[in-house]
Amino acid sequence: MLLHKISDVREQIKAWKKTGLTVGLVPTMGALHDGHKSLIKKSVEKCEKTVVSVFVNPIQFCPGEDLDKYPRTLEADEKLCNDLGADIVFAPSPAEMYGEGHILSNDFLTYVIPPFFYTNKLCGKSRVGHFDGVCTVVNKLFNIVQPDFAFFGKKDMQQLIILKKMVLDLNIPVQIVECPIVREPSGLALSSRNKYLSEEGKKNALAISRLLFNIKSCYNNGINDIKALSETVYSFLDNNHALEYLEFRDRNSLEEKTVADNDTIVFIADRVENVRLIDNIELS
Ligand code: PAF
Secondary structure (H helix, E strand, C coil): CEECCHHHHHHHHHHHHHCCCCEEEEEECCCCCHHHHHHHHHHHHHCCEEEEEECCCHHHCCCCCCCCCCCCCHHHHHHHHHHHCCCEEECCCHHHHHCCCHHHCCCCCCCCCCCHHHHCCCHHHHCCCHHHHHHHHHHHHHHHHCCCEEEEEHHHHHHHHHHHHHHHHCCCCCEEEEECCCECCCCCECCHHHHHCCHHHHHHHHHHHHHHHHHHHHHHCCCCEHHHHHHHHHHCCCCCEEEEEEEEEECCCCCECCECCCCEEEEEEEEECCEEEEEEEECC
């Protein structure tokens, strides 16, 4: 069932909750790929009802980012959700979520601002305000859908860690389900932004997952010195790459690690053909 109005979603959820059905939410920005598919499948397996939201959230894009050209494929997304057994595809307009003049007017003024310590690093460093937009929209979606479970991919690991902190800090009655990164057989992590890459670009992008796998294998072979692990990067990235960051951080606090251990996640952001790609690997 495709719904565009918050009131229609609320009505349906109310009916389900009356009969005690469990509700799963899969928040997305659409352009659904196999990564999203795995989240939807998990929700359909675990919950009696599944809502997939499809909303390109304007307030999480920074000036100059790809808001206008972000792929919008609602018809195909709806079909995929139906085929997988989702019950509602919720695709609101920006005006439905943020009021008629949305972010440019006084219709919408209240943001959820996650802790600076979690947002002033990694992607938050170059995407200032991005996680405010993510937390605000996810909070709104939680209030609209009131899910028992919400499904997020580990591909956006910083987002996942920040959202878990938001749920904890604000006592939001939802259980976050963390889902593994889905990769192409080549190793490339699935992302809606891969659509921007040429075939050549996709080949070059493989270096990103390869270097992460290499770091993990070095770690498994007993190397825990971060300088030594980081240096391996340069044998993978040629001048088709513009590395934004490669960082070793704690899986809970996002604090920088001095020595790699089982709580370490290696985060990377890199540009290929000017497409910003992120990936990460857990060393445990
Ligand atoms: O991960 C995403 O696609 C988005 O950040 C999310 C969680 C759907 C919020 O707009």
